[in-house]
Amino acid sequence: xxxxxxxxxxxxxxxxxxxxxxxxxxxxxxxxxxxxxxxxxxxxxxxxxxxxxxxxxxxxxxxxxxxxxxxxxxxxxxxxxxxxxxxxxxxxxxxxxxxxxxxxxxxxxxxxxxxxxxxxxxxxxxxxxxxxxxxxxxxxxxxxxxxxxxxxxxxxxxxxxxxxxxxxxxxxxxxxxxxxxxxxxxx
Numbered sequence: 001x002x003x004x005x006x007x008x009x010x011x012x013x014x015x016x017x018x019x020x021x022x023x024x025x026x027x028x029x030x031x032x033x034x035x036x037x038x039x040x041x042x043x044x045x046x047x048x049x050x051x052x053x054x055x056x057x058x059x060x061x062x063x064x065x066x067x068x069x070x071x072x073x074x075x076x077x078x079x080x081x082x083x084x085x086x087x088x089x090x091x092x093x094x095x096x097x098x099x100x101x102x103x104x105x106x107x108x109x110x111x112x113x114x115x116x117x118x119x120x121x122x123x124x125x126x127x128x129x130x131x132x133x134x135x136x137x138x139x140x141x142x143x144x145x146x147x148x149x150x151x152x153x154x155x156x157x158x159x160x161x162x163x164x165x166x167x168x169x170x171x172x173x174x175x176x177x178x179x180x181x182x183x184x185x186x187x
Contacts, residue, residue: 051073054070055067059118087121091118120135
C-alpha cells in the first residue's frame with residue numbers, strides 16, 4: 001500500500017509537471033510550424049488567385065505578356081490539380097497548333113476552338129478556387145472595346161513598318177518642301 005501511495009503522491013504529479021513543462025516549451029515551436037504551414041497555404045492560394053485574376057482580366061488580349069506569363073505559371077501553382085493542368089495541356093496544345101498559311105475560315109475555326117479551350121481552362125481554375133462561374137460567362141462575358149483592337153492593330157502595323165525599314169526591306173520617302181512663307185512670295 002505504501003508503494004501505491006508514493007506512486008500516487010510523488011511520481012504522478014512529477015510526471016504531470018514534467019509533461020507540462022515539455023508542453024510549455026514545445027507549444028511555441030508547434031505554433032510557429034502551424035503558422036508557417038497556414039501562411040504557405042495562404043500564399044499558394046494567393047498565387048493561384050493572381051493567375052486567375054490575370055487570365056480573367058486579359059482573356060480578350062491573349063497575346064499580352066501578362067496573359068502569357070500567367071499561363072506559364074499554371075504548371076507550377078496548380079501542380080497538384082490534375083483537372084487544371086489537363087485543361088492547360090489541351091489549351092497549350094491548341095495554341096501551339098496555330099494554322100500557318102491557311103484560309104481565313106480555318107483561322108476562324110481555330111480562334112473559336114481557342115476561345116472554347118480557354119473558357120474550359122478558366123472554368124477548371126475557378127472551380128479550384130471555389131468560384132461558381134459558368135463557361136458561357138467565362139468565354140463571352142468579357143468587355144473588349146473595338147478601339148483597343150484598332151489600337152493593337154495600328155501598333156502592330158507601325159512595328160512591322162519600322163522593322164521593314166530598319167531591315168532595308170522598305171525605304172522611307174523624303175520630300176523637300178518650301179516653307180509656306182516662301183510659297184506666298186513666289187506667287
